[in-house]
Amino acid sequence: MNEVPLGFLELRGVTKQFGEFTALEDVNLSISEGEFFTLVGPSGSGKTTLIRILVGMDSPTSGEIALRGDVINHVPANRRPTCMVFQNLALFPHKTVGQNVEFAMKIAGVATSTRRERALELLELLRLPSDFYSKRINQCSGGERQRIALARALAFDPEILFFDEPLSALDFRLRKTLEKELKDIHRETGKTFVYITHSLEEAMVMSDRIGILNHGKLIQIGSPDDIYNRPLNKFVAQFMGEVNTLAVEKAGTGKVKDSATGSMYEITENGQEFESGFMIIRPEVMKIGGAADVLPNRIQGVLFNDYALGSRIQYQVRSADGEDQWLVERLQDDPFSGNAGEPVTIGWRAEDSILVSS
Amino acid sequence: MKSMLQRKVVRALIVVWTLTVLLFLYMPMMAVVMASFTKQRYFRFPVNAWDTRWYEKAFESLSVRDLFWTSFSVALLVTILSVVLAFFGALAFARYDWKGRKMYQRIILLPIFFPQAVLGLALLLWFSSLGITTSWHTAVFAHMIWILPIVTLIMSIQVYSFDPVWEEAAYDLGASRLQVLREITLPILSPGIISGAVFAFLLSWGNFPLSLFTTGADQTIPEWLYSKMVSGYTPMVPTLGSLTMGGAAGFLLIAFLIVLAVRRLRAGKPD
CATH class of the missing domain: 2.40.50.140 (Nucleic acid-binding proteins)
Structure with a gap:
């Protein structure tokens, strides 16, 4: 048989059913290492289901998910080398900013001093002053919380970083700033980012490639230019605006x-x-x-x-x-x-x- | 605009009112404490001759020690069991939406509204028809019926403001289920757990009607106080009453200090 080149993250015929309802239907997708890939779809399109399956909080009814060629369908979220920035960020309210950022390292048993050093590095990478280290979460603004959540996820040193529309609750200007920052962070860290959003505009700003999802089906995958100038159907064309x-x-x-x-x-x-x-x-x-x-x-x-x-x-x-x-x-x-x-x-x-x- | 004088009068009235309420609430208890320091053998107020010999007697008495240990064992066991059961109960109530949840929630709360004496009697009948000899063990069960719903309710309030996504995030960052419980769930819910435990202990510690019917040959402090009031009064009654109150106050103080220490520990150093 021919050697089939494998993507970094590969989805083959991923289907998810909740009773009679089909949330995802035969999703096939290949994401390369270091890519910024965005899944775009209206609410109810199945994008949240898909990302939950990708991080390991849910499993597909059928189909395969493979990371570097290994099928990871049944690997639970805490054993996967991936992590997610949640829609509401899910920062731990009882821990300081530093403790939040260090969480994954604490779990992994990293020494206290190393943890602190790394946390401060990450705060710097995300343009947060080092005195944030000992601040409480409720003392931080929306934009600062975004950066903390990102720092916490990066501290895990994931192979793939997933984003579940983390910017959707922010006001327009801050969102625009953070979109660009996120793209910069992507370049600086060289990690694979998989982002989901309902805003094609947001996807256009940041992504290398975009996948359009509707009614649980992946309709089109392409570069922002492809999606904009060569939409595959009316839905994709109208989705942009x-x-x-x-x-x-x-x-x-x-x-x-x-x-x-x-x-x-x-x-x-x-x-x-x-x-x-x-x-x-x-x-x-x-x-x-x-x-x-x-x-x-x-x-x-x-x-x-x-x-x-x-x-x-x-x-x-x-x-x-x-x-x-x-x-x-x-x-x-x-x-x-x-x-x-x-x-x-x-x-x-x-x-x-x-x-x-x- | 209000004049300065008007404001002063209003402020003075508020102070007077507050003091009156406090006096009304705490004077009777103060009277008991004062009565416990009397020299006389009879219950008289105001006290004109002071002495601490009833306290000495209380501390020497072996039966008082028994009473204390019975009350304490019951309260401690009720606290531990209620907190554990209420913790999972509250999580089930607040987190999962299952059919009949609201109904179940109400039914489980219903015993709180029954007169405790009736509940105690009902339990006594139940125990004897099942052939169970009542003792302080059965009292633990009786207290639980009344206290567990209350503790569940108290904890539910905290659990409702708990976002399960915190657990998911921790899990996603590599934590095991046990680590999630230790690092996230328990610490965030700890204020609810502590106040639930305080309520459980104090409600059991001071409970009389349920104990009366269900302790059998054993006796708790409130039961003893009642029986001595009914027949064979001794100044040990106000003494022991004061000690129970002191015990409750001391317990509250300890709980408060624990909360304070936990808070300081958390804010202070990185973990």
Whole structure:
């Protein structure tokens, strides 16, 4: 038989059933050493179940999990060389910051002085002043607790570090800072990080690769660029944020037809097979007003309203009958000068449409 | 706006009220303590001749020693058993959602609301129909029926604020089940365990109605106090009463010191 190259962490046909309910269905995944891999999915997609199986707090109904080629399905969490940063961090409230960080080393029987030295190193790595060592957990802020939880997990020196949406409870700015910090820590430690989140945006910032999970199935695995520019289906395309979606079918070379209205649109053929499905156009590639007049794909509509999104402004345009609505985004310093209620033309280039079959 | 005078009056009234309540609560107990230092053979108040000879007698008396050991053994055993059972009971109540949990919780609490004398009588009937000779051992069982639900309730309050994810995190960091219990569960739940133990001990130590029916030939201090009040009064009654109170107060003090020491130990040095 051929030698099959094994991934560092390998999932083969992992299925989990709770009674009649299938939480995970035939999940196959291979994660390489040192990778930052993120599993993204909406709530109820099975991502929490999957991470609990990966850390060893739950076991799959069928399928195999292998670490460096050894099947670890039945190795309990405390015997696995992996550990997790929990969603609510699970810092021990009765222990000081230092005692929290040192916990795994204490369990492993590391000498007190070595433990202390290592804990202080980790606090420094996570940009926490050394006087935090003797602080109590309830004296620390949300961001500081994140760092302590990460330090505690790193002190375990795990082969894989799992994250169960630890940033979800933080405010936007702090989350953005910590996302970048986490990516930096990943580079500095060179460890394998497996992260789960419901935010594809968060995943994009940090990950080498992303896996999209929905209804217990792994729908697409790819680089952030793949996921963004080459979504495999409508779900993945819409998961990133608001997009324009149109049901279409193939109508000759370089053309598709709107299944409902029969309008024709130009597309760029990229060799992918497509019979019928959806055309996805991101709001930021759409043009509005004069800029749209020269484009091959145009739609006449009425400007309904505009919304400030910070760095961009979003315009909602509705078709004359009010049935369809379209989103167009322009940079905040380049606003469109139309008024609500006025007729406008919107359009996009042939190469800006993404076609998905389902 | 309130004037300074008004505020002063209000503050004075609060002080007077507080002192009145304290006086009302503690004066009777003080009276017993004072009565225990009397020279007379009869219960009289106010006391006009002071003496400590009843205390000397109490400490010399072998039957008092017996009484003390019976009360202490019962209370100690009740404490240990209740704390162990309530610990697991509280975990089961607070952590797992099973069918009929609420109902079971209520049923198990029900004995608290029965008159203790009735409960004692019922137990006595039960013991004799089962052919069990009552002694201080049966009293332990009787006390448990009343005290265990209370201790479970006290511990449940602490367990409800315990997040099982702490245990998972420790387990994930390599700790065995036993290490999780020792490092995480017990220390975090220790305030609840200590207050549960204090309640168990003091409720058993001072219990009279259940003991009366279920100790058989053995006698606890409250039983002895009652029997001597009914017939054959001796100034040993207030003396022993004061000593029991002192014992309870001393027990509370020790528990308090333990809590303080544990807290200091934890905050002070890395473990």
